[in-house]
Amino acid sequence: MNEATQLPPLPDHLSSDPRSPHHIAAVFEHDIGIRFNGTERFNVEEYCISEGWIKVPAGKTLDRKGNPLMIKLKGKVEAFYR
Secondary structure: OOHHHOOOOOOOEEEOOOOOOOOOOOHHHOOEEEEEOOEEEOOOOEEEOOOOEEEEEEEEEEOOOOOEEEEEEEOOEEEEEO
8 A cells, every 4th residue: 555646746836724725625634845945844834836936924923914924935846745
């Protein structure tokens, strides 16, 4: 029984926010890792591999709706299952 055949393919654009159209719940049933510019990041909220960016929270800053304020970082993005 090979576990790799049971994992859904990782999409090009994925968001951890359930309200986003880029949120895919089946992918989040497994542990996902994001490597940005060769370093594994643990605070990524959204990524796009083809455009080469990730969105991460900007410290403890909140927007007017109480959600973390996001900043977009550009670079090489790799997504993988742990």
